[in-house]
Amino acid sequence: MVKVLNPGLYSSIQDFGRVGFQQYGVPIAGVMDQYSAALANHILGNHETAAVIEMTMTGATLQFYNDTYICVTGADMSPKLNDVLLQLNKAIKIQTGDVLSFGKIKTGFRTYVSVLGGFKSEMVMNSQSMFGGITSELKLVINDEFKYDVSNSFIERKNASIKVNNNMFLKHDIEAFQGPEYHLLSQKQQDILLNSPFSISNNNNRMAYQLQEPLENSLEPIITSGVLPGTVQLTPSGKLIILMRDCQTTGGYPRVLQLKESAINILAQKYTGQQIRFKLV
Incomplete structure (x- = not known):
């Protein structure tokens, strides 16, 4: 489980949205930057549409209550694990009690955090994407808690390389x-x-x-x-x-x-x- 200690400016759970409900007036929603969200999932071996946390302009502070792996992509908001700077676009081992936080934004505007197996949250119309009037919450709030799979099935691919398109920020x-x-x-x-x-x-x-x-x-x-x-x-x-x-x-x-x-x-x-x-x- 992950607990929201500080939600940041505007953070939310997003996947790739509610496709197929537009005839009922329901917006698609979903991650704003699909490339960065999919990248975060690919690095962990998740399906590219698995639910992630999207953060806008300022990052959230999150505490993890179970061992897992995470990945941070998108905007560089100076991510830290237990106050130690993290590398973007890399699988990061998480141990029980670890705290993920963010600092000064260096590039971009939106950051994505994936977790092994994807974050588990309210599912409405085949999507976990938060949207006012559709889901019970519009964005993350302090003390929110979300489950994730507790699994040791992840094999860190030390020799695998994924080419990251950083030109999109320029x-x-x-x-x-x-x-x-x-x-x-x-x-x-x-x-x-x-x-x-x-x-x-x-x-x-x-x-x-x-x-x-x-x-x-x-x-x-x-x-x-x-x-x-x-x-x-x-x-x-x-x-x-x-x-x-x-x-x-x-x-x-x-x-x-x-x-x-x-x-x-x-x-x-x-x-x-x-x-x-x-x-x-």
């Missing part, structure tokens, strides 16, 4: 496809959209990232239509909103772009003030 190009309403943009609007840098505003969270610079807009709202994580909406005020994992299932703003899955992972590791550029594929 990339600013966000690859996207044309959205359903892209063709309604004027040539000038398209040129600005694809050739200008956009800054991430302070309105960014698991639901959406709003960009700071406006794109002059005269398009009419559309009939409410389906949206997905990665849909880029253009509001009447000219603000661009990139929908993320906890986004609604329908929307009435023109959908000018649709991000690639890998682009959502990259964006999930960006924070307020950082710049991105859209790259059409």
